[in-house]
Amino acid sequence: MESNVSIDVLMEIVKAGGNVTTGVDVYNAGGVLLLARDISVDTLKPLEIIKRNGIGSVPVDTDQNGALLDSDGNDINLDAADAADGMPEDRALPVTAMPVNVRAVGMGSIFPDIATNEIEVRLVEIEEKRRQAMQKHAAAKRCIKNVLRDIQRTGGQFDYTEVEKTVSDLAEFLIVGENPFSYLTQEIFSYDEYLYNHSINVCAIGTAVLHRFNQQFSKIVNDHIKGGMAADICNPFAGEAMQGGHGFNCYYPHEIDDISLGFFLHDIGKTLVADHIINKKGPLTGIEFTEVRKHSYEYGMTLIEDNQIRNATVKNIVCFHHAPLHVGEENAYPKVGDYTTIPIYTRICKLADIYDAMTSRRCYKEAINPVNVVTRIFRTYAKKDRLLQYILHAFVKSIGIYPPGSIVFLQNGQMAYVLESDGPLVLPFTDEKGRTLKYKPDPVIADFAYNNHLYAVDNRKSVTSPKEVYNVLPGYLRDFLVMPT
Ligand SMILES: [Fe+2]
Ligand SMILES: [Fe+2]
Structure with missing residues (x-):
């Protein structure tokens, strides 16, 4: 059954700790997808975005797995009249000015005990997002640790199904919240667990940038290609053979999961590079450089084959996440005949990889201030290629000109x-x-x-x-x- 429910009512449900799934894709007047039908919303941001787009109510279709659940996971039944006008008093959900689970903190914290103005409300929201991000981060870290441990123990085998499940959960969190990757950890002052955090961060940043690109630019790129209007824009469909036969043009929730999985596993081949090279403090020799570079195409492919991973998207990201972003790019590898055959999502992985590597502390270098890194990446790659400009804009829109942590x-x-x-x-x-x-x-x-x-x-x-x-x-x-x- 489909019924229209006002955004304000949905927001009250979420504020009270419940969650909302529409069962129907929600678009704005310009045709941009604001909320996918199968996303379970448990934060206010997506609903605020829908509201800011001038949409006062959305359909919730229970026949298509749409659901309104309270904080205990029980169905909330609203009849049409209640839904349109707000809930009757005896079933009204508690209204709070702040997200739930606000932790009381001492004077030493940056978070207020009680929010009394706009900025403090935002601080409370940040704290709630951080709390959620920490939970997702901890689950993802357990997962990638298991993967790397299994590969080392078995010489190559790991539990692919567990990774799929964890990353799907992480991707959903990243897409529904507004840039929740901002609240994930960064290796600014230590580098103990770099590879674990790097995998999660590249997954988080890459997924957010990809989602932004889909929302803002996929239609423009498609129009260029369909209309044959721009010979200078590289063709993202040219890589279809490499992608395993599916074109990438707009938002497909089932593809996002595969792509996020590829982001998460992108450096898996590093487990086959000797530790003393990965952790070397001084500059690498030529031979060591060659060995490290094998982590993507050679070692990555070895692990994909060992584990019989047939997912073409994951394969592409693992093998080509250091490939050139534009013609003539130096230090890119492996060599590819035509860089335009590298799919958009693999190029996004490369940008996320560069951003996280530069903003993290490593055993051989200090972390660079994120605000400087964004500027550097933009200056390096803007004007090199028209499609890359769209990707860069999505990147800067997601990360921000002043990224958190700067x-x-x-x-x-x-x-x-x-x-x-x-x-x-x-x-x-x-x-x-x-x-x-x-x-x-x-x-x-x-x-x-x-x-x-x-x-x-x-x-x-x-x-x-x-x-x-x-x-x-x-x-x-x-x-x-x-x-x-
Ligand atoms: Fe890599
Ligand atoms: Fe990487």
């Missing part, structure tokens, strides 16, 4: 930590002279249009590596940067 300067000389790229919402941690603040600061929206110009980001100054400012970071911020696992 250190920025404000116009008044204070240094601040970026909590959310939207705004951006930043937490100042020094005074104008660069001395650590002795009090708990209020976060500010560091935008000229929103705030006093003194608190806007000053793009003329930057910190190359977060390590440079480690000594002036207050304890509560250091705690925030280290995610318990």
Whole structure:
């Protein structure tokens, strides 16, 4: 049965800890998919996006697996009148101004005990997103640890089904929430578990960028190709043979799972590279470089064959995630005759890989400030190829110009930590002279249009590596940067 339910009612259900599945794809007036039919929504963001698109109510089709569930997983039955007008009093769900599961925290935390203004509400939302992200991250980390351990024990075999299940769950979380990857861990000050976190981060960033690309650019690219309007745009369908016969043009939820799986496993071949090379602190010799480069095409393919993985999408990502993004790109491998045959999702994997590698600390280098990395990637690849420009725009839209985790300067000389790229919402941690603040600061929206110009980001100054400012970071911020696992 299909009934129209107001967005406000759906939001109340989610606020009360329930979840919502429409059973019907929800599009905006421009034909952009806002919510896929089979996604279980348990955060407000997707519903807020639907509302911002001017949609007041959406159909929920219980015959197509649509469901409204309360926090205990029980069906909520709304008849048509209730749904349109709001719920009757005796069945009204509790309305809260904040997400559920708000943790009371001490004065040392950046999170408020009670949200009393717009910024504090956002902080509470960030904390809730971090809590959810930590749970997903922990599950994904257990999974990738098992995979790598199994490969080492057996010489190549691992439980592919378990990985599929874990990544599908992670992908759903990443697509429904607005950039929840921002709340996953980053190796800024340590590198103990780099390969595990890298697998999860590339999966998270790649999935978010891919989702954004689908929403914003797939139609444009298709129109170019169908109309034959632009000879200079490379043809993403040219790689069909490599992709196993399916063209990639717009949002297909079943493909997203496969692609996310490929992102997650992209560096699986590194398990066959000797540890002393992977963990070498100094520069690699030519022979060692050649060995590391084997991790994608040669060793990756070996593991795919050993495990009889027939998924062409996973295969493509594992083998070609270091292939060229444009004609003449140096240091790309393996050599491919025509770079335009590399599917869009594999190119997105490469960008996510570069971003995470640069923003992480490794045994041979410090992490680079994420805000600098975004600029560097954009400058390196913009104008090289028209399709790549669309991918880059989706990348920057997803990561943000000021990615969370970046250190920025404000116009008044204070240094601040970026909590959310939207705004951006930043937490100042020094005074104008660069001395650590002795009090708990209020976060500010560091935008000229929103705030006093003194608190806007000053793009003329930057910190190359977060390590440079480690000594002036207050304890509560250091705690925030280290995610318990
Ligand atoms: Fe790689
Ligand atoms: Fe990688």
